[in-house]
Amino acid sequence: MSDLETPLRPKRKTAIVDFLVQFRWIVVIFVVLPISFTIYFLTYLGDVRSEMKSYKRRQKEHDENVQKVVKRLKERNPSKDGLVCTARKPWIAVGMRNVDYKRARHFEVDLSAFRNVLEIDRERMIAKVEPLVNMGQITRVTVPLNLALAVVAEFDDLTVGGLINGYGIEGSSHIYGLFSDTVVAYEIVLADGRVVRATKDNEYSDLFYAIPWSQGTLGFLVSAEIKLIPIKEYMRLTYKPVVGNLQEIAQAYSDSFAPRDGDQDNPEKVPDFVETMIYTPTEAVCMTGRYASKEEAKKKGNVINEVGWWFKPWFYQHAQKALKKGEFVEYIPTREYYHRHTRSIYWEGKLILPFADQWWFRFFLGWMMPPKISLLKATQGEAIRNYYHDMHVIQDMLVPLHKVGNALEWVHHEMEVYPIWLCPHRMYKSPIKTMIYTEPGFEHHRRQGDTHYSQMYTDVGVYYAPGPVLRGEVFDGSEAVRRMESWLIENHGFQPQYAVSELDEKNFWRMFDAGHYEYCRRKYGAVGTFMSVYYKSKKGRKTEKEVQEAEQAIVETPSAEVDEPVDY
Ligand SMILES: Cc1cc2nc3c(=O)[nH]c(=O)nc-3n(C[C@H](O)[C@H](O)[C@H](O)COP(=O)(O)OP(=O)(O)OC[C@H]3O[C@@H](n4cnc5c(N)ncnc54)[C@H](O)[C@@H]3O)c2cc1C
Numbered sequence: 001m002s003d004l005e006t007p008l009r010p011k012r013k014t015a016i017v018d019f020l021v022q023f024r025w026i027v028v029i030f031v032v033l034p035i036s037f038t039i040y041f042l043t044y045l046g047d048v049r050s051e052m053k054s055y056k057r058r059q060k061e062h063d064e065n066v067q068k069v070v071k072r073l074k075e076r077n078p079s080k081d082g083l084v085c086t087a088r089k090p091w092i093a094v095g096m097r098n099v100d101y102k103r104a105r106h107f108e109v110d111l112s113a114f115r116n117v118l119e120i121d122r123e124r125m126i127a128k129v130e131p132l133v134n135m136g137q138i139t140r141v142t143v144p145l146n147l148a149l150a151v152v153a154e155f156d157d158l159t160v161g162g163l164i165n166g167y168g169i170e171g172s173s174h175i176y177g178l179f180s181d182t183v184v185a186y187e188i189v190l191a192d193g194r195v196v197r198a199t200k201d202n203e204y205s206d207l208f209y210a211i212p213w214s215q216g217t218l219g220f221l222v223s224a225e226i227k228l229i230p231i232k233e234y235m236r237l238t239y240k241p242v243v244g245n246l247q248e249i250a251q252a253y254s255d256s257f258a259p260r261d262g263d264q265d266n267p268e269k270v271p272d273f274v275e276t277m278i279y280t281p282t283e284a285v286c287m288t289g290r291y292a293s294k295e296e297a298k299k300k301g302n303v304i305n306e307v308g309w310w311f312k313p314w315f316y317q318h319a320q321k322a323l324k325k326g327e328f329v330e331y332i333p334t335r336e337y338y339h340r341h342t343r344s345i346y347w348e349g350k351l352i353l354p355f356a357d358q359w360w361f362r363f364f365l366g367w368m369m370p371p372k373i374s375l376l377k378a379t380q381g382e383a384i385r386n387y388y389h390d391m392h393v394i395q396d397m398l399v400p401l402h403k404v405g406n407a408l409e410w411v412h413h414e415m416e417v418y419p420i421w422l423c424p425h426r427m428y429k430s431p432i433k434t435m436i437y438t439e440p441g442f443e444h445h446r447r448q449g450d451t452h453y454s455q456m457y458t459d460v461g462v463y464y465a466p467g468p469v470l471r472g473e474v475f476d477g478s479e480a481v482r483r484m485e486s487w488l489i490e491n492h493g494f495q496p497q498y499a500v501s502e503l504d505e506k507n508f509w510r511m512f513d514a515g516h517y518e519y520c521r522r523k524y525g526a527v528g529t530f531m532s533v534y535y536k537s538k539k540g541r542k543t544e545k546e547v548q549e550a551e552q553a554i555v556e557t558p559s560a561e562v563d564e565p566v567d568y
Helices: 018-023 026-054 055-075 136-147 160-165 205-210 245-257 315-320 334-338 359-368 374-377 381-392 400-413 477-490 503-512 517-524 533-537 545-558
Strands: 083-085 106-109 117-121 126-129 147-149 183-189 195-199 221-230 235-244 273-280 284-292 328-333 393-400 419-429 455-464
Touching: 018 026, 018 381, 026 136, 026 374, 055 106, 055 117, 055 183, 055 545, 083 160, 083 545, 106 284, 117 183, 126 136, 136 315, 160 221, 183 205, 205 517, 205 545, 235 245, 235 334, 245 273, 245 284, 245 400, 245 419, 273 315, 284 315, 328 334, 381 477, 393 477, 400 419, 400 455, 400 477, 455 477, 477 503, 503 533
Parallel strands: 083 106
Antiparallel strands: 117 126, 126 221, 147 221, 183 195, 183 221, 235 284, 235 328, 273 284, 273 419, 393 455, 419 455
């Protein structure tokens, strides 16, 4: 596709909800920000309290809490209680989908106590953590030790449980894969109350491969052992401007981290961190980072930029300066670098508080940023929520690297959303075909970024109000998402399920592979106890008939007769 003409669209009539959205900043400044700040502070105190306990004590409390989960599961009466899910309030999760399954009959199990770091094992280079540990909390513990999770999702509030059972990525995923690829063991409470530890090569290895993307529908995750890597105090970040069409931008982005000679595992040629931001259809900034010691960062002539201070320009706007001043390099303290997009919520902060990027706001009120996503969701009401579904896009398109240029042209034509975030990630060819999987035969092509054991993918992050909406034209958000999903299915792409999904069941299972997931659902007795992943993702409130059908699924699928899925 080379025609970048955007379709002509009629003007849209303004409705009351447009004013509610336009003046939402009043509620955000006077209600959401102060409460957010208080919650962040109280949570921080809770984390500090937890850190004061010995690992032994934390582990003991963990074991007691696991037994409470087992007890609660056993209390469920399958003939009347509904299917099982966590008791987490829908608005607390960062994700944008409606969590409609909690508006119908269901059986809740409270996991809120699972928010502790259980162990940092420097010998095994493993962090053992509970599922509600979030990214801000874990980096506060590990970074002072010059350690980090191999993949630290950028946004502070994202939880280990959500990043594993849902989806998680960051600028080091071109080396380590998605967040779930960095986990070495899961502790899971199964439907019958058994507590098992699943690893790549123990008796539960099938379960190990089925957990990612399963949305908690195989069992409850109560702890995870996650790979740690050694890090240094600073990130040496290079900002490189790119001017050209979207295919040229895609190529420059690929060249920023994937050597054309195929030497993808060579640390000399591949940076530690990568991201690209596309600001217009012809302008982008490619960023590459390498860990650097404090001695190096502090050498005379080097620029240190502490981007974490509340009064500093927002990161995406700071990076954009490379388009005017040309390529530049600076050193950013590592923890501040990890969380560089938190304060401005990538660029969504600009829509929520249009003036919050101005110097006067940053200096006087910037210390209260960001508003908590959970509170934004809790205070938006049905009308604003529906407005965002129709007039706003928050979607990630996971596409093979060689299709990024086409994906960008598609987004421009259908949605016209800028900035766009590009973040590469490895997709491993695992021994078992999991819900998401590589393109068949990719290892024979070995395109840029691929190795014999992994295919390079990219998260094309599309977050913002589309061009037509900003120009006051008609835009049908649901239809645009539907077309995006079709494009993904045709191009071997995937849609993370934290976002609003328009997929019907048939198309859901055209996008994701059901074989191994269904096999594990039956083998581990999840059918008829836990909801299915499509049931959870499906938009719209469930009827009582749907709930009953999902509960009765077990009658039709006796767990004894389970065929093992074939390897691929
Ligand atoms: C504004 C915004 C910013 C974002 N930024 C990033 C980012 O920087 N990097 C990134 O990778 N992603 C990002 N995401 C997407 C994010 O990865 C997903 O929302 C992800 O699923 C984590 O969200 P969460 O921690 O709120 O998990 P939840 O939404 O609470 O959980 C995700 C799923 O996992 C299940 N689950 C959670 N805990 C357990 C458990 N203990 N046992 C069983 N099941 C469980 C839940 O039931 C749910 O189905 C962002 C999303 C938004 C809206």
